[in-house]
Amino acid sequence: MMIPNAMVDEWYPVGLFSQLDVSGRKTALMGEPVEVGRDAEGTVRVTSADGRMLPVCVRYGHIWTSLGEPRKPLFAIPEADQLGRRLVDVGVVRVRCSPLRAVENFLDIAHFPFVHTDILGAEPHTEVQNYKVDIREDEDEVWATQVKFYQPQAAKSASGGVTTEYMYRVPAPTCSILYKTCPPRPGEWDVITLFVQPLAEDLCDVWPWMALFDDETSMTDLIHFQQTIFVQDRSILENQIPRLLPLDPGMEIPTRADLTSVAYRRWLKRHGYTYGAQLVAQ
């Protein structure tokens, strides 16, 4: 099957490496069934329905593949190799929404007081101060920096409210990395990612993953904190109309707080990354 879309040559997560056993995993990528398994030597294999061996890469806790021919290796997260970080496999959550809507929601902070009430935000601290957004031409990535927000409980390790600083990075159309000030280690950034596997234009499997400095909290509590946050978002994502992300500027109204989303949509459009997008208003 041909997907008339530049996104076909990108890498996508198709499973947790730690969860792959001999029985393998049947899943899908952009409407095409794929099977993840291991051969006799233990090497990870991903095959398409027509028997093609697809490119494979195992990184950041996940198995990655592509239906096309990736022109570059999977994006780098240098912090992932830093000593002393806890690497957290959060596990999959399926959402009936566009993979691009899932990423856009991850880039948004203004919803914290209403959707992640008393955890990532709370009234009356709803103001989004100005921050910087740019599309970095060398890396070809969307970046938002100097993002600040008041949070009642920014992380499992946080006690009491703090103003947290964030940086957001979009290195691939369905992946985003969030860098967040790290309460136990001032000067370092916690890394929280959202890896989205597009099953269809309006259905995705979301694989959050984290690399944190936190020696106190149990692994299970770290997983549950992130699952809590994402499942709070899920009921929003399943109720946005239309399901596809509108790239027509007339369809939705952004404000200054939405500059990251504006840049993300512009970047998607520029590259023809439109799997899960709606180009004209319907």
Place this chain on the structure above:
Amino acid sequence: MKSRTTGSWTPVALSADLPVGTVIPARTPTGPIALWRSQSGGVSAFADRCPHRGMRLSHGFVRGEALSCIYHGWSYAQAGNCVRIPAHPGLTPPEAIRVATRQVEEGDGIIWIAADQSATRPPRLDGLAPLRSLTACAGIAAIEAAAGTDASPGGIVGFANNSQTIRMLVASLEDEQALIHVLVEGDASPPERIAASRAAEALRRMAEHIQRKGIA
């Protein structure tokens, strides 16, 4: 598009199912709406989509005289204009940010939505009182077949249940579904009301059976 049974007005909900300070979803022939009642009691009908990020407004919340979206808290007055964007507390939202509104009327315990700007008033119920609303996976024809009678010009299908006559105000929805508002005499006793509710359940089962078998 006009409903076959009730002219340009669609009965979308019972007044009792929309208490003060709440919002509920409703379906009309021209699309989904968020129906809400302000603290002072006024009912408004909005297109069920926040113009900011497309979130359904029926998932939102009512404070005072405004409806807020659950996603980012954008608030809208009854006229549909945006009055608050919490991310920018100092900003007066531009006039251009507004939700499409629909004409709404309330009478005899029923909330009605007009298909277009209607000069007429919705029909009256003449001493009948609404009991409950239920959705059937059956079209009006199947409901009429189950009741053994056609809908009146006012959109009411009546049927006998023991000594009681039960009336249903029926509005058709898309996908061969219908919204049934069960009506009883204003002075019906609690046991009669419970009997009417059970009879309407039985009639829905029959209508859905007819719909599935394609008998109607």
Place this chain on the structure above:
Amino acid sequence: MKLYDYILSPSCYKVRLMAALTDVRIDIRAVDFHPGAEHRGAELLALNPAGAIPILQDGDLILTESSAMLVYLASKVDPRWLGGGTAEEAARVQQWLSFSHRLTASLGGARLHEMLLRPGDIAGLQAQGTAALRELEAGLVEQSIRGMRFLASQRATIADIACFPYVALAPDGGVSLDPYPTIRLWSRAVRSIEGFIEMPGIHRLHDLKPEPLPETSGF
């Protein structure tokens, strides 16, 4: 009292909610249900051979059924939650407690399938879930005709707490709550009870709080 708990489990939430409403302190022992499948590990199977959570442990009492946990908390702290002033009310409490297992099997099964990729006949689960919601709606209509806001009585009982979570989370499994006006009123009544707590997927009722004064001064 120790609760083996998973934050995304509606059955575990019943117990957390009951404890919050009765102001009982419980120690939470988080179980890595997903993705770790810790509930099927040796330590938890020793407590519940069925390999399910929640598990409530108090001294040598081990409970593995959420309805029994609700009975235990209510009996210990505030028996008004047990309902049962009359024979009819006592029977209604039991009726809806038993009914709640159908919600778990249908709506809960659909939710696990749609959200956490568990196998199952999704169309069948959703159809059974819709049938259960219709039954609940009809029951609540009759209660409201009798002048009662809750499933068994004028005040909430363990029957309401047993049914509320899977109903409120039905949309997680692709089952819409839009067609049920009386369930909506009941759900709002449950969420308005003093001491109510949420779980992921159930949003805060922001309308219960007044509009805050804007704070523009920055941080």
